Amino acid sequence: MQWETVIGLEVHVQLATQSKIFSGASTAFGAEPNTQACAIDLAMPGTLPVPNEQAFRDAIMFGLAIDADIARTSMFERKNYFYPDLPKAYQTTQLEKPIVGRGHVDIELADGSKKSIRIHHAHLEEDAGKSLHEGSFEIHGHGMTGIDLNRAGTPLIEIVSEPDMRNAEEAVAFARKLHSIVTSLGICDGNMSQGSMRFDVNISVRPKGSDTFGTRTETKNLNSFKFMEDAIAMEVERQIDLIEDGDKVIQETRLYNGDTKQARAMRSKEEANDYRYFPCPDLLPIVFEDDYIEQIRQSLPELPDARRDRFIEQYGLSRYDANSLSGDAAVAQFFQTAAAGSDAKLAANWIMGELSARLNAEDRAIQDSPVSADQLAGMIARLKDGTISSKMAKQVFDAMWNGEGDADGIIEARGLKQVSDSGAIEALVDDVIANSPQQVDNYRNADVTKRPKMLGYFVGQIMKASKGQANPQQVNDVLLEKLNALL
Amino acid sequence: MHNKTLAEIIAGLNSGAFSSVEITGHLLNRIRQLDPQYNSFITVTAEAALASAEAADRQRASGSAPLFCGVPIAHKDIFCTNGVRTSCGSKMLDNFVPPYDATVVENFAQAGAVILGKTNMDEFAMGSSNETSYYGPVKNPWDINCVPGGSSGGSAAALVARLTPGATATDTGGSIRQPAALCGVTGLKPTYGRVSRWGMIAFASSLDQAGPMARTAEDCALMLNAMASFDPKDSTSIDRKVPDYTANLNQPLSGLKIGIPKEYFGEGLNPGTEQAVREALTEYEKQGATLVDISLPHSHLAVPAYYVIAPAEASANLSRFDGVRYGYRCEDPKDLRDLYMRTRGEGFGDEVKRRILVGAYCLSAGYYDAYYRKAQQVRRLIKQDFVDAFAMVDVIMGPTSPSPAFAFGAKGDDPVAMYLEDVYTIATNLAGLPGMSLPCGFVDNRPVGLQIIGNYFDEGLMLNAAHQFQRATDWHQRTPEGLE
Numbered sequence: 020m021q022w023e024t025v026i027g028l029e030v031h032v033q034l035a036t037q038s039k040i041f042s043g044a045s046t047a048f049g050a051e052p053n054t055q056a057c058a059i060d061l062a063m064p065g066t067l068p069v070p071n072e073q074a075f076r077d078a079i080m081f082g083l084a085i086d087a088d089i090a091r092t093s094m095f096e097r098k099n100y101f102y103p104d105l106p107k108a109y110q111t112t113q114l115e116k117p118i119v120g121r122g123h124v125d126i127e128l129a130d131g132s133k134k135s136i137r138i139h140h141a142h143l144e145e146d147a148g149k150s151l152h153e154g155s156f157e158i159h160g161h162g163m164t165g166i167d168l169n170r171a172g173t174p175l176i177e178i179v180s181e182p183d184m185r186n187a188e189e190a191v192a193f194a195r196k197l198h199s200i201v202t203s204l205g206i207c208d209g210n211m212s213q214g215s216m217r218f219d220v221n222i223s224v225r226p227k228g229s230d231t232f233g234t235r236t237e238t239k240n241l242n243s244f245k246f247m248e249d250a251i252a253m254e255v256e257r258q259i260d261l262i263e264d265g266d267k268v269i270q271e272t273r274l275y276n277g278d279t280k281q282a283r284a285m286r287s288k289e290e291a292n293d294y295r296y297f298p299c300p301d302l303l304p305i306v307f308e309d310d311y312i313e314q315i316r317q318s319l320p321e322l323p324d325a326r327r328d329r330f331i332e333q334y335g336l337s338r339y340d341a342n343s344l345s346g347d348a349a350v351a352q353f354f355q356t357a358a359a360g361s362d363a364k365l366a367a368n369w370i371m372g373e374l375s376a377r378l379n380a381e382d383r384a385i386q387d388s389p390v391s392a393d394q395l396a397g398m399i400a401r402l403k404d405g406t407i408s409s410k411m412a413k414q415v416f417d418a419m420w421n422g423e424g425d426a427d428g429i430i431e432a433r434g435l436k437q438v439s440d441s442g443a444i445e446a447l448v449d450d451v452i453a454n455s456p457q458q459v460d461n462y463r464n465a466d467v468t469k470r471p472k473m474l475g476y477f478v479g480q481i482m483k484a485s486k487g488q489a490n491p492q493q494v495n496d497v498l499l500e501k502l503n504a505l506l
Numbered sequence: 507m508h509n510k511t512l513a514e515i516i517a518g519l520n521s522g523a524f525s526s527v528e529i530t531g532h533l534l535n536r537i538r539q540l541d542p543q544y545n546s547f548i549t550v551t552a553e554a555a556l557a558s559a560e561a562a563d564r565q566r567a568s569g570s571a572p573l574f575c576g577v578p579i580a581h582k583d584i585f586c587t588n589g590v591r592t593s594c595g596s597k598m599l600d601n602f603v604p605p606y607d608a609t610v611v612e613n614f615a616q617a618g619a620v621i622l623g624k625t626n627m628d629e630f631a632m633g634s635s636n637e638t639s640y641y642g643p644v645k646n647p648w649d650i651n652c653v654p655g656g657s658s659g660g661s662a663a664a665l666v667a668r669l670t671p672g673a674t675a676t677d678t679g680g681s682i683r684q685p686a687a688l689c690g691v692t693g694l695k696p697t698y699g700r701v702s703r704w705g706m707i708a709f710a711s712s713l714d715q716a717g718p719m720a721r722t723a724e725d726c727a728l729m730l731n732a733m734a735s736f737d738p739k740d741s742t743s744i745d746r747k748v749p750d751y752t753a754n755l756n757q758p759l760s761g762l763k764i765g766i767p768k769e770y771f772g773e774g775l776n777p778g779t780e781q782a783v784r785e786a787l788t789e790y791e792k793q794g795a796t797l798v799d800i801s802l803p804h805s806h807l808a809v810p811a812y813y814v815i816a817p818a819e820a821s822a823n824l825s826r827f828d829g830v831r832y833g834y835r836c837e838d839p840k841d842l843r844d845l846y847m848r849t850r851g852e853g854f855g856d857e858v859k860r861r862i863l864v865g866a867y868c869l870s871a872g873y874y875d876a877y878y879r880k881a882q883q884v885r886r887l888i889k890q891d892f893v894d895a896f897a898m899v900d901v902i903m904g905p906t907s908p909s910p911a912f913a914f915g916a917k918g919d920d921p922v923a924m925y926l927e928d929v930y931t932i933a934t935n936l937a938g939l940p941g942m943s944l945p946c947g948f949v950d951n952r953p954v955g956l957q958i959i960g961n962y963f964d965e966g967l968m969l970n971a972a973h974q975f976q977r978a979t980d981w982h983q984r985t986p987e988g989l990e
Binding site: 069101 | 871
């Protein structure tokens with residue numbers, strides 16, 4: 020039987036506000052445990068939440084960016100459950116009146132096709148703290164769990180999609196597009212390894228052509244695109260195997276471990292909590308005037324689709340290149356800086372080629388690139404003006420990556436300047452032609468269509484004689500001219 | 507000296523008739539001698555009180571003294587006090603010392619008040635008799651076999667026993683007004699949002715409101731001047747100018763239209779209580795007010811709606827007491843579930859557990875619409891009753907509670923009978939309106955309270971109506987035998 024996969028995503032996006040959603044404590048990542056939790060975050064008796072306006076602005080920006088309805092009145096509910104890293108034993112979240120209503124996110128796939136993924140809603144809520152289960156908490160023979168409440172109260176928007184995706188590629192494209200939107204808006208740092216974006220994937224399968232949904236499972240807390248792709252593939256296979264073996268898929272929450280590439284069931288629907296949602300009486304409904312929303316709309320920065328179109332227009336990039344470079348706000352910024360000081364197409368090639376390969380190999384974000392955009396621009400400028408060859412550029416890039424400074428300094432220190440002096444190149448070409456009578460004869464007697472392939476020998480000899488420093492383009496031009504003169 | 511009102515103490519300190527150290531020391535002695543009988547304080551902060559009295563006397567000598575400079579008062583033990591144990595009447599918080607002050611506490615500190623200690627209360631303010639306190643019940647100074655009312659029974663009893671001239675209190679369904687009535691003192695629950703809830707341990711957030719308790723309406727006005735403030739730390743606090751509540755205490759009552767709701771004089775009202783209230787209303791007529799018969803048709807739904815909404819909010823508000831970060835923790839928990847179950851099982855008393863269970867049930871999947879949502883609809887109807895009534899009258903008057911103080915244990919087995927103690931007070935909390943109680947007579951030597959309900963932010967009008975009554979009567983000055 021042919022199977023169709025149905026995927027919907029719930030995405031938690033940590034907002035890049037300075038302080039928490041209901042308290043003045045800092046949201047900075049990586050501080051000593053429990054040093055960024057104030058009395059409100061600790062749910063001390065008598066403390067009360069005060070909403071952080073920036074979180075509302077950020078959520079509204081997101082809503083406007085996905086062409087969604089913004090709720091004119093928004094309110095918070097309490098979601099009740101006991102867990103040590105949830106100090107109030109309820110999460111303040113939104114159920115009945117989420118701040119962002121229906122919208123859509125448009126994706127492009129590798130084959131160039133396009134698809135619009137509907138957003139059901141996005142709501143504001145507070146993050147929980149973290150439970151640290153490591154063995155380092157063995158105290159007095161008891162297995163202890165450490166609680167770090169620094170993250171407790173960090174503002175999140177939870178984005179809930181409709182089940183509009185039909186395979187892992189679409190799901191990943193959607194996730195990447197969301198990443199691109201929130202980083203472009205500047206409302207999230209996009210740092211997935213620190214948990215700034217976390218994906219829950221709802222997956223079901225059904226016979227192709229069916230219009231009812233199969234039983235779904237939810238795989239929680241995927242924090243990389245690669246994990247998401249792998250987890251979807253594994254879960255789809257598991258579900259199809261189950262059904263084909265005559266078993267049933269059970270509605271359950273699953274956890275995927277990216278390191279071991281294994282998934283396991285966490286809890287089934289029967290074990291699910293009754294969260295006893297009700298409106299939070301400590302927070303009054305919040306009303307947004309049209310003017311307020313309009314003012315945010317006016318202040319929206321450039322969004323990924325507009326940026327892609329501009330890259331095509333302004334830099335003459337292909338659609339593919341423009342898509343690759345405009346998606347991530349940091350990559351786009353890097354590209355624009357590099358292109359401004361050199362050549363846009365070369366900058367695009369270097370960023371998508373060498374730079375991205377090296378960053379991937381070392382698992383670094385472009386913000387942490389050892390080669391800055393200005394340094395790359397400096398190198399490309401020398402490439403473009405013929406000072407160095409592409410081959411030399413590779414060496415210069417390696418040196419910059421290793422922290423040896425700017426391109427000009429490296430070129431100087433390593434004597435990497437290519438020979439572009441036409442007299443010197445002519446002499447080199449003459450020498451090689453004089454020393455290769457047999458090859459010259461062959462060239463002369465060959466069919467005209469075969470001749471271009473025979474140039475390689477001469478070029479190789481000339482470059483060898485120049486110790487790699489001759490300008491290859493010039494060598495080609497001079498060689499062709501001289502050989503043709505012998506015909 | 508202990509019979510002096512707040513107004514008299516302020517005047518005496520200003521004139522130099524006595525010092526803060528003198529009056530503070532006198533009251534602390536009295537608390538030491540008498541309170542073992544009444545149990546109205548959970549914590550007495552004698553040393554700190556004397557130190558701040560000395561500081562206040564020095565400040566006064568230097569020429570700049572804020573309104574309450576050196577004036578002793580007590581705080582209900584629901585208000586967080588920086589460095590002083592704040593138990594909320596519960597074993598759960600018996601060891602809890604907050605590192606911050608409630609805004610109400612902060613406001614009184616700014617005004618220069620001296621804090622004698624923290625008064626006893628029903629556990630987490632859940633009760634109408636003070637019998638649910640972990641620290642034992644408060645005895646009513648009028649009859650030590652009777653309850654003082656609750657939940658602010660400690661504040662009310664301390665006032666009538668002349669242990670403090672003023673005390674803070676809180677009111678979620680009648681917790682200021684009912685004990686004020688049962689002890690024969692004056693108490694005011696302001697409009698919801700008038701006084702900050704920051705640092706006040708939450709019972710039911712949409713209903714809780716702090717207010718003053720004293721022996722006279724004039725003293726309540728003085729206290730409200732210090733207590734009321736807009737507080738950015740409480741999102742439900744209302745940004746509205748705080749008037750001088752003492753400014754209009756001497757307005758004649760001619761032309762005042764007093765609504766008399768027929769629903770507050772029906773079945774269940776003690777005849778002696780009714781008589782005392784009717785006589786008080788006659789006094790108002792004598793002063794030129796007009797009595798207008800009105801109806802609050804949804805009154806009978808107030809108690810049922812309240813006992814859905816308040817427990818629902820409480821069930822979430824009290825979830826934070828889990829033994830993880832502060833407060834009581836059971837001995838040697840074997841796992842997380844055991845920690846939660848035993849900490850909460852051992853730390854909370856029966857009434858608190860009953861309300862948490864009721865609240866959790868009302869919010870459960872499948873019951874939410876039938877209980878919580880329905881109760882919220884009823885709440886809107888009750889509010890509308892008052893809006894309609896205040897289109898016709900200036901204030902509403904009636905009994906504060908259906909009968910005078912009852913004996914300990916009398917309603918212990920019957921929570922519903924206990925809940926009906928607040929049958930006349932609960933509706934104002936549901937509507938967010940201000941309400942007050944003032945002494946208006948006695949039944950068998952037990953005080954009766956007259957309730958005044960005002961329109962939103964009409965505390966000044968209510969206080970004037972109460973003050974005019976107290977100028978013509980002496981019920982508020984009556985003192986239990988031996989405590990004069």
